[in-house]
Amino acid sequence: MTHDQNAFKAGLFIILSLLLGVGILIAIRGTGSLLDPMQDLTVAFSLEDNVGGLQPGDQVRVGGVIQGRIRKIRYIPSDNQHPAPHFHVEFTLPARFDLRHDAVVVVEQGLTGTSHLNITSLGTGQPVDPKTILTGQGGSLSRALEQAPRIMTRLQTTLDEAQQVVSQIRHQIPAVVQRYDSTLTRIDQAFTEVKRHPGGHQNGHPFRCCRI
Numbered sequence: 001m002t003h004d005q006n007a008f009k010a011g012l013f014i015i016l017s018l019l020l021g022v023g024i025l026i027a028i029r030g031t032g033s034l035l036d037p038m039q040d041l042t043v044a045f046s047l048e049d050n051v052g053g054l055q056p057g058d059q060v061r062v063g064g065v066i067q068g069r070i071r072k073i074r075y076i077p078s079d080n081q082h083p084a085p086h087f088h089v090e091f092t093l094p095a096r097f098d099l100r101h102d103a104v105v106v107v108e109q110g111l112t113g114t115s116h117l118n119i120t121s122l123g124t125g126q127p128v129d130p131k132t133i134l135t136g137q138g139g140s141l142s143r144a145l146e147q148a149p150r151i152m153t154r155l156q157t158t159l160d161e162a163q164q165v166v167s168q169i170r171h172q173i174p175a176v177v178q179r180y181d182s183t184l185t186r187i188d189q190a191f192t193e194v195k196r197h198p199g200g201h202q203n204g205h206p207f208r209c210c211r212i
Contacts, residue, residue, distance in 0.1 A: 061117065
């Protein structure tokens with residue numbers, strides 16, 4: 001009896017281990033079916049692109065839907081073939097996605113700090129092969145952070161120009177007010193003369209209104 005119990009426990013342990021392994025495999029491969037053939041792809045990112053903390057195991061999405069996982073991230077130093085250092089991100093994707101050489105692969109970063117690859121266009125050029133290295137792009141957050149200094153500089157320039165315009169207007173306000181007051185004074189004088197001589201004549205001569 002004891003032997004049978006041990007055999008049952010061992011069999012149950014093996015079954016649970018297999019189920020756990022299948023669950024991990026499904027998690028790594030995303031939503032793709034286990035029967036789907038997979039393809040290994042590589043995308044290159046420059047240091048300026050800011051891969052945003054990507055790590056092996058992070059999601060690869062197509063149009064925002066999880067389809068694969070990142071396998072490896074390698075740093076490629078500059079040499080004769082690569083004039084600038086960059087990163088190669090190797091990932092898996094179901095083979096049913098027919099990527100082309102001009103496919104658009106971007107790094108997207110969430111507000112919580114997590115990052116993933118997102119393929120926003122499969123491309124229209126030549127089909128890729130295992131040796132093809134796609135060219136990636138930094139995500140919108142990375143581009144915004146990269147452009148922030150230029151935007152701040154332009155904003156500061158606009159504010160300076162606005163302050164100059166306001167300063168010029170302030171200097172012109174007293175002169176405008178003075179002219180306005182002078183005009184009102186002359187109009188008041190004219191109406192006063194009209195009230196004094198409602199007939200429009202003075203000593204037999206036509207009344208001349210003061211010059212405004």
